[in-house]
Amino acid sequence: MSDYRLHKDAVLQALSTVEEPDLKRDIVSLNMVRDVTLGIDSVRFTVVLTTPACPLQEVIRKRCEDAIHTHIGPQITVQVDMTSDVTSTRVNAPTLPGVKNIIAVASGKGGVGKSTVTANLAVALHKSGAKVGIIDADIYGPSMPTMFGAEDIRPRIFQVDGQNRMEPIQQFGIKIMSMGFLVDPGQAIIWRGTMAGRALQQFFSDADWGELDYLLIDLPPGTGDIHLTLVQTVPVTGAIIVTTPQKVALADAVKGLAMFKQPQINVPVLGVVENMSYFTPAELPDHQYFIFGKGGGQQLADQFGVPMLGQIPLVQSIREAGDDGRPAFSASEPIVGEAFQSAAQALAQQVAIRNSAVEQTKRVVVA
Numbered sequence: 001m002s003d004y005r006l007h008k009d010a011v012l013q014a015l016s017t018v019e020e021p022d023l024k025r026d027i028v029s030l031n032m033v034r035d036v037t038l039g040i041d042s043v044r045f046t047v048v049l050t051t052p053a054c055p056l057q058e059v060i061r062k063r064c065e066d067a068i069h070t071h072i073g074p075q076i077t078v079q080v081d082m083t084s085d086v087t088s089t090r091v092n093a094p095t096l097p098g099v100k101n102i103i104a105v106a107s108g109k110g111g112v113g114k115s116t117v118t119a120n121l122a123v124a125l126h127k128s129g130a131k132v133g134i135i136d137a138d139i140y141g142p143s144m145p146t147m148f149g150a151e152d153i154r155p156r157i158f159q160v161d162g163q164n165r166m167e168p169i170q171q172f173g174i175k176i177m178s179m180g181f182l183v184d185p186g187q188a189i190i191w192r193g194t195m196a197g198r199a200l201q202q203f204f205s206d207a208d209w210g211e212l213d214y215l216l217i218d219l220p221p222g223t224g225d226i227h228l229t230l231v232q233t234v235p236v237t238g239a240i241i242v243t244t245p246q247k248v249a250l251a252d253a254v255k256g257l258a259m260f261k262q263p264q265i266n267v268p269v270l271g272v273v274e275n276m277s278y279f280t281p282a283e284l285p286d287h288q289y290f291i292f293g294k295g296g297g298q299q300l301a302d303q304f305g306v307p308m309l310g311q312i313p314l315v316q317s318i319r320e321a322g323d324d325g326r327p328a329f330s331a332s333e334p335i336v337g338e339a340f341q342s343a344a345q346a347l348a349q350q351v352a353i354r355n356s357a358v359e360q361t362k363r364v365v366v367a
Protein backbone atom coordinates (compact mmCIF):
# COMPACT_ATOMS: atom_id res chain seq x y z
CA MET A 1 0.00 0.00 0.00
CA SER A 2 1.41 3.40 -0.99
CA ASP A 3 1.90 6.09 1.65
CA TYR A 4 0.76 8.90 -0.62
CA ARG A 5 -2.34 9.75 -2.53
CA LEU A 6 -2.24 10.72 -6.21
CA HIS A 7 -3.92 14.08 -6.79
CA LYS A 8 -5.05 15.59 -10.09
CA ASP A 9 -3.32 18.87 -9.17
CA ALA A 10 -0.02 17.07 -8.67
CA VAL A 11 -0.41 15.38 -12.05
CA LEU A 12 -1.11 18.71 -13.76
CA GLN A 13 1.78 20.32 -11.94
CA ALA A 14 4.12 17.56 -13.10
CA LEU A 15 2.83 17.83 -16.67
CA SER A 16 3.27 21.60 -16.64
CA THR A 17 7.02 20.92 -16.85
CA VAL A 18 6.48 19.35 -20.30
CA GLU A 19 7.02 21.81 -23.15
CA GLU A 20 5.29 21.47 -26.52
CA PRO A 21 8.47 21.45 -28.62
CA ASP A 22 7.08 23.57 -31.48
CA LEU A 23 4.97 26.03 -29.55
CA LYS A 24 7.56 26.44 -26.75
CA ARG A 25 4.90 26.52 -24.03
CA ASP A 26 3.91 23.94 -21.47
CA ILE A 27 1.20 21.48 -22.44
CA VAL A 28 -1.02 22.29 -19.45
CA SER A 29 -1.27 26.03 -20.13
CA LEU A 30 -1.87 25.18 -23.81
CA ASN A 31 -4.91 23.17 -22.59
CA MET A 32 -3.56 20.03 -24.25
CA VAL A 33 -4.08 17.77 -21.19
CA ARG A 34 -7.62 16.44 -20.76
CA ASP A 35 -9.54 13.65 -19.00
CA VAL A 36 -7.15 12.92 -16.16
CA THR A 37 -8.22 9.75 -14.30
CA LEU A 38 -6.40 8.47 -11.25
CA GLY A 39 -5.87 4.98 -9.86
CA ILE A 40 -4.00 4.04 -6.69
CA ASP A 41 -0.67 3.75 -8.45
CA SER A 42 -1.66 4.77 -11.95
CA VAL A 43 -2.68 7.78 -13.96
CA ARG A 44 -4.30 8.02 -17.36
CA PHE A 45 -4.86 11.19 -19.38
CA THR A 46 -5.34 12.42 -22.94
CA VAL A 47 -2.95 14.76 -24.75
CA VAL A 48 -4.69 16.73 -27.50
CA LEU A 49 -2.13 17.46 -30.21
CA THR A 50 -2.41 20.42 -32.60
CA THR A 51 -2.44 18.11 -35.63
CA PRO A 52 -2.80 14.38 -36.24
CA ALA A 53 0.29 14.69 -38.45
CA CYS A 54 2.39 15.69 -35.43
CA PRO A 55 5.83 14.07 -35.86
CA LEU A 56 6.60 14.64 -32.17
CA GLN A 57 3.84 12.42 -30.72
CA GLU A 58 6.26 9.91 -29.26
CA VAL A 59 8.58 12.63 -27.92
CA ILE A 60 5.67 14.25 -26.10
CA ARG A 61 4.41 10.90 -24.76
CA LYS A 62 7.88 10.07 -23.38
CA ARG A 63 8.25 13.50 -21.79
CA CYS A 64 4.85 13.10 -20.07
CA GLU A 65 5.83 9.71 -18.67
CA ASP A 66 9.19 11.05 -17.49
CA ALA A 67 7.55 14.09 -15.84
CA ILE A 68 5.15 11.90 -13.81
CA HIS A 69 7.95 9.52 -12.81
CA THR A 70 10.30 12.37 -11.83
CA HIS A 71 7.85 14.62 -10.01
CA ILE A 72 5.45 12.08 -8.47
CA GLY A 73 7.10 8.67 -8.36
CA PRO A 74 8.87 6.13 -10.55
CA GLN A 75 6.39 3.37 -9.61
CA ILE A 76 3.38 5.12 -11.18
CA THR A 77 1.93 3.44 -14.26
CA VAL A 78 1.27 6.16 -16.85
CA GLN A 79 -1.12 5.75 -19.77
CA VAL A 80 -1.10 8.60 -22.28
CA ASP A 81 -3.87 8.62 -24.89
CA MET A 82 -3.10 10.77 -27.92
CA THR A 83 -5.72 12.58 -29.93
CA SER A 84 -5.70 15.78 -31.95
CA ASP A 85 -7.72 18.88 -32.65
CA VAL A 86 -6.26 20.91 -35.51
CA THR A 87 -5.92 24.55 -34.51
CA SER A 88 -7.33 27.45 -36.47
CA THR A 89 -7.45 31.22 -36.47
CA ARG A 90 -10.54 31.11 -38.71
CA VAL A 91 -12.96 31.04 -35.79
CA ASN A 92 -16.30 32.66 -36.74
CA ALA A 93 -15.05 33.18 -40.32
CA PRO A 94 -17.98 34.34 -42.48
CA THR A 95 -16.81 32.21 -45.43
CA LEU A 96 -16.33 28.47 -44.87
CA PRO A 97 -16.55 28.50 -41.05
CA GLY A 98 -16.05 24.70 -41.04
CA VAL A 99 -12.65 24.99 -42.73
CA LYS A 100 -9.88 25.42 -40.17
CA ASN A 101 -6.93 26.28 -42.41
CA ILE A 102 -6.67 27.52 -46.00
CA ILE A 103 -3.24 26.95 -47.49
CA ALA A 104 -2.13 28.42 -50.82
CA VAL A 105 0.33 26.31 -52.82
CA ALA A 106 2.26 28.50 -55.25
CA SER A 107 5.26 28.27 -57.55
CA GLY A 108 7.24 30.72 -59.59
CA LYS A 109 7.68 28.64 -62.72
CA GLY A 110 5.30 26.16 -64.35
CA GLY A 111 6.05 22.46 -64.36
CA VAL A 112 8.02 22.35 -61.09
CA GLY A 113 5.54 19.84 -59.67
CA LYS A 114 3.27 22.13 -57.67
CA SER A 115 0.16 20.05 -58.41
CA THR A 116 1.99 16.78 -57.70
CA VAL A 117 3.17 18.16 -54.37
CA THR A 118 -0.31 19.50 -53.50
CA ALA A 119 -2.00 16.17 -54.27
CA ASN A 120 0.49 14.11 -52.30
CA LEU A 121 0.67 16.45 -49.31
CA ALA A 122 -3.14 16.26 -49.18
CA VAL A 123 -3.12 12.46 -49.21
CA ALA A 124 -0.32 12.31 -46.61
CA LEU A 125 -2.27 14.66 -44.29
CA HIS A 126 -5.42 12.59 -44.82
CA LYS A 127 -3.60 9.35 -44.01
CA SER A 128 -2.45 10.89 -40.74
CA GLY A 129 -6.12 11.36 -39.82
CA ALA A 130 -6.82 14.93 -40.97
CA LYS A 131 -9.82 16.07 -43.04
CA VAL A 132 -8.45 17.54 -46.25
CA GLY A 133 -9.73 19.27 -49.37
CA ILE A 134 -8.14 20.65 -52.54
CA ILE A 135 -9.21 23.53 -54.76
CA ASP A 136 -7.49 23.22 -58.12
CA ALA A 137 -7.37 26.86 -59.20
CA ASP A 138 -4.81 26.27 -61.94
CA ILE A 139 -6.83 27.53 -64.87
CA TYR A 140 -3.94 27.15 -67.30
CA GLY A 141 -3.70 23.43 -66.71
CA PRO A 142 -6.03 21.98 -64.10
CA SER A 143 -4.38 18.65 -63.34
CA MET A 144 -6.22 17.39 -60.24
CA PRO A 145 -8.90 15.53 -62.24
CA THR A 146 -6.12 13.53 -63.96
CA MET A 147 -3.99 13.05 -60.85
CA PHE A 148 -6.95 11.75 -58.83
CA GLY A 149 -8.42 9.62 -61.64
CA ALA A 150 -11.51 11.85 -61.72
CA GLU A 151 -11.66 13.03 -65.32
CA ASP A 152 -15.15 11.59 -65.81
CA ILE A 153 -16.58 12.68 -62.47
CA ARG A 154 -18.46 15.94 -61.93
CA PRO A 155 -19.50 17.61 -58.67
CA ARG A 156 -23.15 17.03 -57.77
CA ILE A 157 -25.27 20.17 -58.05
CA PHE A 158 -28.24 20.50 -55.71
CA GLN A 159 -30.56 23.26 -54.57
CA VAL A 160 -30.86 24.85 -51.13
CA ASP A 161 -33.52 27.58 -50.76
CA GLY A 162 -33.60 27.97 -54.52
CA GLN A 163 -29.81 28.46 -54.73
CA ASN A 164 -27.48 26.09 -56.57
CA ARG A 165 -24.92 24.37 -54.32
CA MET A 166 -22.04 22.12 -55.38
CA GLU A 167 -20.76 19.04 -53.61
CA PRO A 168 -17.01 18.58 -54.10
CA ILE A 169 -16.10 15.18 -55.50
CA GLN A 170 -14.25 12.83 -53.17
CA GLN A 171 -11.32 10.66 -54.30
CA PHE A 172 -8.78 8.85 -52.11
CA GLY A 173 -10.41 10.51 -49.08
CA ILE A 174 -9.82 14.05 -50.40
CA LYS A 175 -12.63 16.48 -51.27
CA ILE A 176 -11.80 18.16 -54.57
CA MET A 177 -13.10 21.02 -56.70
CA SER A 178 -11.26 21.82 -59.90
CA MET A 179 -11.51 24.37 -62.68
CA GLY A 180 -11.19 21.22 -64.80
CA PHE A 181 -14.69 20.10 -63.69
CA LEU A 182 -16.23 23.27 -65.11
CA VAL A 183 -14.57 23.52 -68.48
CA ASP A 184 -13.78 21.05 -71.24
CA PRO A 185 -10.08 20.32 -71.73
CA GLY A 186 -8.76 22.59 -74.45
CA GLN A 187 -11.25 25.36 -73.69
CA ALA A 188 -9.35 26.71 -70.70
CA ILE A 189 -7.89 29.45 -72.86
CA ILE A 190 -11.21 31.34 -73.03
CA TRP A 191 -11.44 31.25 -69.27
CA ARG A 192 -8.68 33.60 -68.35
CA GLY A 193 -9.25 36.63 -66.21
CA THR A 194 -12.55 37.43 -64.61
CA MET A 195 -14.29 34.13 -65.41
CA ALA A 196 -11.58 32.15 -63.66
CA GLY A 197 -11.76 34.53 -60.70
CA ARG A 198 -15.52 34.12 -60.49
CA ALA A 199 -15.19 30.34 -60.63
CA LEU A 200 -12.71 30.42 -57.74
CA GLN A 201 -15.06 32.60 -55.69
CA GLN A 202 -17.86 30.10 -56.36
CA PHE A 203 -15.72 27.27 -55.03
CA PHE A 204 -15.73 29.14 -51.72
CA SER A 205 -19.28 30.49 -51.72
CA ASP A 206 -21.29 27.73 -53.40
CA ALA A 207 -19.48 24.48 -52.58
CA ASP A 208 -20.33 22.45 -49.49
CA TRP A 209 -16.95 21.65 -47.96
CA GLY A 210 -18.29 20.63 -44.57
CA GLU A 211 -15.60 20.35 -41.90
CA LEU A 212 -11.98 20.40 -43.06
CA ASP A 213 -8.71 20.70 -41.18
CA TYR A 214 -6.75 21.77 -44.25
CA LEU A 215 -7.98 23.13 -47.60
CA LEU A 216 -5.07 23.31 -50.07
CA ILE A 217 -5.34 25.73 -53.01
CA ASP A 218 -3.32 24.70 -56.07
CA LEU A 219 -2.63 28.08 -57.70
CA PRO A 220 -1.51 28.72 -61.28
CA PRO A 221 2.26 29.20 -61.66
CA GLY A 222 3.62 32.72 -61.19
CA THR A 223 1.71 35.62 -59.69
CA GLY A 224 -1.49 36.83 -61.23
CA ASP A 225 -5.18 37.62 -61.01
CA ILE A 226 -6.14 34.31 -59.42
CA HIS A 227 -3.71 34.90 -56.55
CA LEU A 228 -5.24 38.31 -55.94
CA THR A 229 -8.77 36.93 -56.16
CA LEU A 230 -7.87 34.31 -53.57
CA VAL A 231 -6.48 36.73 -50.99
CA GLN A 232 -9.43 39.07 -51.58
CA THR A 233 -11.99 36.29 -51.15
CA VAL A 234 -10.79 34.53 -47.99
CA PRO A 235 -8.23 35.06 -45.26
CA VAL A 236 -5.50 32.59 -46.23
CA THR A 237 -3.83 30.85 -43.27
CA GLY A 238 -0.50 30.61 -45.05
CA ALA A 239 1.27 29.88 -48.31
CA ILE A 240 3.89 27.37 -49.37
CA ILE A 241 6.19 27.71 -52.37
CA VAL A 242 7.19 24.75 -54.51
CA THR A 243 10.42 25.03 -56.47
CA THR A 244 13.07 22.84 -58.05
CA PRO A 245 16.71 23.46 -57.05
CA GLN A 246 17.42 24.89 -60.49
CA LYS A 247 18.59 28.50 -60.74
CA VAL A 248 15.93 29.58 -63.25
CA ALA A 249 13.16 28.08 -61.11
CA LEU A 250 14.51 29.73 -57.97
CA ALA A 251 14.61 33.18 -59.53
CA ASP A 252 10.87 32.90 -60.25
CA ALA A 253 10.14 31.32 -56.87
CA VAL A 254 11.62 34.42 -55.20
CA LYS A 255 8.96 36.53 -56.95
CA GLY A 256 6.20 34.12 -55.93
CA LEU A 257 7.29 34.17 -52.33
CA ALA A 258 7.79 37.94 -52.27
CA MET A 259 4.19 38.45 -53.41
CA PHE A 260 2.78 36.88 -50.25
CA LYS A 261 5.16 38.93 -48.10
CA GLN A 262 4.05 42.28 -49.55
CA PRO A 263 2.57 44.43 -46.77
CA GLN A 264 -0.80 44.81 -48.56
CA ILE A 265 -1.13 41.03 -48.90
CA ASN A 266 0.68 39.84 -45.79
CA VAL A 267 -0.02 36.11 -45.97
CA PRO A 268 2.37 34.17 -43.70
CA VAL A 269 4.76 31.99 -45.72
CA LEU A 270 4.81 28.57 -44.06
CA GLY A 271 7.83 27.28 -45.98
CA VAL A 272 9.43 25.96 -49.14
CA VAL A 273 9.05 22.49 -50.67
CA GLU A 274 11.89 21.57 -53.00
CA ASN A 275 10.71 19.12 -55.66
CA MET A 276 12.89 17.03 -57.96
CA SER A 277 15.69 17.59 -55.45
CA TYR A 278 17.65 14.61 -56.73
CA PHE A 279 17.10 11.67 -59.05
CA THR A 280 17.01 8.21 -57.56
CA PRO A 281 16.72 5.25 -59.95
CA ALA A 282 14.38 2.50 -58.70
CA GLU A 283 17.13 -0.12 -59.02
CA LEU A 284 19.62 2.01 -57.01
CA PRO A 285 17.51 3.41 -54.15
CA ASP A 286 20.60 4.55 -52.21
CA HIS A 287 21.97 6.68 -55.06
CA GLN A 288 21.19 10.37 -55.44
CA TYR A 289 22.02 12.35 -58.58
CA PHE A 290 21.60 16.12 -58.22
CA ILE A 291 20.70 16.77 -61.83
CA PHE A 292 18.99 20.14 -61.21
CA GLY A 293 21.66 21.37 -58.80
CA LYS A 294 21.81 21.15 -55.04
CA GLY A 295 20.65 23.22 -52.08
CA GLY A 296 18.55 25.75 -54.01
CA GLY A 297 15.39 25.27 -51.96
CA GLN A 298 17.29 25.71 -48.70
CA GLN A 299 18.92 28.84 -50.08
CA LEU A 300 15.50 30.30 -50.92
CA ALA A 301 14.16 29.38 -47.47
CA ASP A 302 17.18 30.99 -45.80
CA GLN A 303 16.90 34.13 -47.92
CA PHE A 304 13.33 34.71 -46.71
CA GLY A 305 13.81 33.30 -43.22
CA VAL A 306 11.15 30.59 -43.69
CA PRO A 307 11.45 26.85 -43.02
CA MET A 308 12.38 24.24 -45.58
CA LEU A 309 9.48 21.80 -45.34
CA GLY A 310 10.88 18.97 -47.41
CA GLN A 311 12.78 17.65 -50.38
CA ILE A 312 10.95 15.39 -52.81
CA PRO A 313 13.09 13.17 -55.04
CA LEU A 314 12.64 12.88 -58.80
CA VAL A 315 11.33 9.35 -59.14
CA GLN A 316 9.78 7.73 -62.19
CA SER A 317 6.90 6.26 -60.18
CA ILE A 318 5.75 9.76 -59.11
CA ARG A 319 5.26 10.72 -62.75
CA GLU A 320 3.62 7.38 -63.54
CA ALA A 321 1.23 7.64 -60.59
CA GLY A 322 0.20 11.16 -61.61
CA ASP A 323 -0.53 10.04 -65.16
CA ASP A 324 -2.37 6.94 -63.97
CA GLY A 325 -4.71 8.93 -61.72
CA ARG A 326 -3.54 7.84 -58.29
CA PRO A 327 -1.51 9.74 -55.72
CA ALA A 328 2.09 8.48 -55.59
CA PHE A 329 2.18 8.84 -51.80
CA SER A 330 0.25 5.70 -50.95
CA ALA A 331 1.44 3.24 -53.55
CA SER A 332 5.05 3.76 -54.54
CA GLU A 333 8.52 3.21 -53.12
CA PRO A 334 9.27 3.99 -49.46
CA ILE A 335 11.48 6.99 -50.29
CA VAL A 336 8.52 8.68 -52.00
CA GLY A 337 6.12 7.98 -49.12
CA GLU A 338 8.67 9.10 -46.55
CA ALA A 339 9.48 12.33 -48.42
CA PHE A 340 5.82 13.38 -48.72
CA GLN A 341 4.96 12.27 -45.19
CA SER A 342 7.80 14.23 -43.68
CA ALA A 343 6.91 17.35 -45.75
CA ALA A 344 3.24 17.01 -44.70
CA GLN A 345 4.24 16.74 -41.03
CA ALA A 346 6.48 19.80 -41.36
CA LEU A 347 3.65 21.72 -43.00
CA ALA A 348 1.16 20.74 -40.26
CA GLN A 349 3.72 21.78 -37.64
CA GLN A 350 4.18 25.18 -39.27
CA VAL A 351 0.41 25.70 -39.43
CA ALA A 352 0.18 24.97 -35.68
CA ILE A 353 3.07 27.34 -34.92
CA ARG A 354 1.56 30.03 -37.14
CA ASN A 355 -1.86 29.65 -35.46
CA SER A 356 -0.39 29.96 -31.99
CA ALA A 357 1.75 32.99 -32.82
CA VAL A 358 0.02 35.11 -35.43
CA GLU A 359 -3.54 36.39 -35.54
CA GLN A 360 -5.92 35.65 -38.39
CA THR A 361 -4.74 36.81 -41.82
CA LYS A 362 -6.79 39.74 -43.04
CA ARG A 363 -8.68 39.45 -46.28
CA VAL A 364 -7.18 41.91 -48.78
CA VAL A 365 -9.58 44.73 -49.54
CA VAL A 366 -8.98 46.73 -52.72
CA ALA A 367 -9.99 50.35 -52.42
Ligand SMILES: Nc1ncnc2c1ncn2[C@@H]1O[C@H](COP(=O)(O)OP(=O)(O)OP(=O)(O)O)[C@@H](O)[C@H]1O
Binding pocket: 107, 109, 110, 111, 112, 113, 114, 115, 116, 117, 138, 140, 141, 143, 220, 221, 275, 276, 312, 313, 314, 315, 316, 317, 318, 319, 320, 322, 323
Ligand atom coordinates in the same frame (compact mmCIF):
# COMPACT_ATOMS: atom_id res chain seq x y z
N1 LIG B 1 9.18 14.42 -57.94
C1 LIG B 1 8.79 14.06 -59.15
N2 LIG B 1 9.28 12.93 -59.75
C2 LIG B 1 8.88 12.57 -61.01
N3 LIG B 1 7.99 13.27 -61.73
C3 LIG B 1 7.46 14.37 -61.18
C4 LIG B 1 7.82 14.82 -59.88
N4 LIG B 1 7.11 15.95 -59.61
C5 LIG B 1 6.35 16.19 -60.69
N5 LIG B 1 6.56 15.26 -61.65
C6 LIG B 1 5.94 15.20 -62.98
O1 LIG B 1 6.25 16.44 -63.65
C7 LIG B 1 5.13 16.89 -64.41
C8 LIG B 1 4.73 18.29 -63.96
O2 LIG B 1 4.23 18.20 -62.63
P1 LIG B 1 3.00 19.07 -62.13
O3 LIG B 1 1.86 19.04 -63.10
O4 LIG B 1 2.73 18.67 -60.73
O5 LIG B 1 3.67 20.51 -62.16
P2 LIG B 1 3.02 21.94 -61.90
O6 LIG B 1 4.08 22.77 -61.30
O7 LIG B 1 1.74 21.81 -61.17
O8 LIG B 1 2.73 22.40 -63.35
P3 LIG B 1 1.78 23.60 -63.87
O9 LIG B 1 1.31 24.35 -62.67
O10 LIG B 1 2.70 24.39 -64.75
O11 LIG B 1 0.68 22.92 -64.60
C9 LIG B 1 4.04 15.85 -64.21
O12 LIG B 1 4.09 14.93 -65.28
C10 LIG B 1 4.44 15.15 -62.92
O13 LIG B 1 3.99 13.78 -62.87
